[in-house]
Amino acid sequence: MDILARCKAMEAQGRDIIHMEIGEPDFPAPQPIMDAGLAALHQRQTHYTSAQGLPELRAAISQDYQQRFNCPVEAEQILITPGASGAIQLVFAYVLQARKTLMISDPTYPCNRNVAQLFNAQIDAIAVDEQTDFQLGLEAVKAHWHEDVAAVLIASPSNPTGTVSKQQDLLAIADFLASQGSVLIVDEIYQGLNYASAPSSVAGLRDNIFVINSFSKYFGMTGWRIGWCVAPPAYISSLDAIAQNTYLASSTPAQYAALAAFQQDTLAIVEQRRVIFQQRRDLMCAALNDLPLHVPCIPQGAFYIYANVAAVSADSFHFCQQLLEDTGVAVTPGCDFGQQQAHHYIRFAYTNSEQRLREGMERLSVFLEGGGS
């Protein structure tokens, strides 16, 4: 946040800032989605839907899971939510009742941890590193297990590292948690943005797995605020009741717009964009390889690179500040994502054009030649 505020101040003074700190695709929503949103407004589709969401949209998401990912997800298991934020709140509100501990990795996306704390959860943040691709594995979960753990939350692909958990590893964790009466929450909001292999999902594969997803990142619908949750059948009516109380319903125009997400023309557009993101990742990793910055895990998804700056700085927050001041390149310090070795890491987001990313890498190179911070 300090970095963001400083960016704005510098831009207001006329400085040219290269943004590599933004967790939002630089592409707008694909045209077929825009067109569906426009059609919904022309048809005055602006009344409340049910809290669970438009039946057509729930059916479309279910069909997509079955067709593209071979996941046995029924429409009845899907709740449409105001963004993934809405989905995570819904699941937290329900699962963090009898038991109060949420187990997560460190580093991790900070908002989920903070939301859990609003529900008075105890956070067990387990240090992860490059040895496990910065992901929680069964071994770590077992090593830190105790009976108050209501849920384990894993993001795959992960923010800030872009690393991906294997489907079988997630299922093994889910099975262990089932034996302990606990549940697994998998944050799949970057699921479509996968570079190493075809994207997979764990939705519907176990009776104690909750999957969070969103139309924001892969489908470029950030400002529409629309996501979803896939829950085991036994939990649906309870989650529906919470949804009725907490947000009533998701945006109606957004739900109609999202119906176009699974059309072939939309999928063709977002797949093209995925390839562009992959090219940017390759460009960035190659450029960083030529510098004394270390990328411990080549990211397989999302649009982030978590780089180790220990060779050039003992304090990555100061490094980010100095880099911004001296060169106008904005990146995010590790301390935004946890405490585990956070002072050694910075996060690059490649949500910017290839040209701007190249210029950013060039400025970074000059900065490091000058001694860095």
Add this chain to the structure above:
Amino acid sequence: MDILARCKAMEAQGRDIIHMEIGEPDFPAPQPIMDAGLAALHQRQTHYTSAQGLPELRAAISQDYQQRFNCPVEAEQILITPGASGAIQLVFAYVLQARKTLMISDPTYPCNRNVAQLFNAQIDAIAVDEQTDFQLGLEAVKAHWHEDVAAVLIASPSNPTGTVSKQQDLLAIADFLASQGSVLIVDEIYQGLNYASAPSSVAGLRDNIFVINSFSKYFGMTGWRIGWCVAPPAYISSLDAIAQNTYLASSTPAQYAALAAFQQDTLAIVEQRRVIFQQRRDLMCAALNDLPLHVPCIPQGAFYIYANVAAVSADSFHFCQQLLEDTGVAVTPGCDFGQQQAHHYIRFAYTNSEQRLREGMERLSVFLEGGGS
């Protein structure tokens, strides 16, 4: 909810249901708002805004408070939220921390109570009746006061009763709460729908008042999911931090659409609609007066009538069920809103055309002549 499900089942069987249970205006969003939403999509305004919301919209709301209601509300005091639901969550998440009790009236809108419980609040539901227009007054607040009360929540106009608290009464409560280190939350989501006097607001009038509002009811923007909160300046940065974690930002197209709400042409449309609601209220109250149902307080706002059925039934839930089965008229039983004399009350919503409301009253009359339930 039982009533709603039964309505749907009966409609699926071809029964003609007269809906007087729906808390949503039957009017769509006014055309200038639709047009602004369409323009936003054409301009591809679908990226995230800041968590606080579009500066232009915050400024427009601030200006409206100053011009129409003489309330000293600065743009910086306004947070745009995903509906009033988002606003109430934001305020609850913040104020229900050190102290854990929320004081509310019974009857009341049930969702707010349920949301507070998700934040582990203790609910003190204070019985109110026609003696105080079903509103909490200073006397009741003082009588039930204890040191764990973090906040008192008052809805004015109220759901389910449509009654309005006087501005000076609310300020007196706020002043008492200030002396106790507590705050007043005023739910003004029906604020524009006021029939007895010009609508007023308490936004910005005390340093311990939070006001919740929404574009849903008066401006007919239900399915867009957009509301706002007016908070004392000292609380803004904390609420902003919670917003960043819980919902990131409100719908961008909805925020641009809402910018048109305060235009003269929009205000002319919603004022016409307010007059129509008032005519419906008068029609309904007159019709109910001719029946052995008692309306203890003529509603001065919102679009609800809370009627006493004690003369014809000892169990208003059963009354609602029987009325629906026998006549196809759907109303809401008092038990949805609390426990205080709930079995004596039913709520009518006049969110239906004058013709349908007349027919509903006719069917009700025949039902009562037949002995009711």
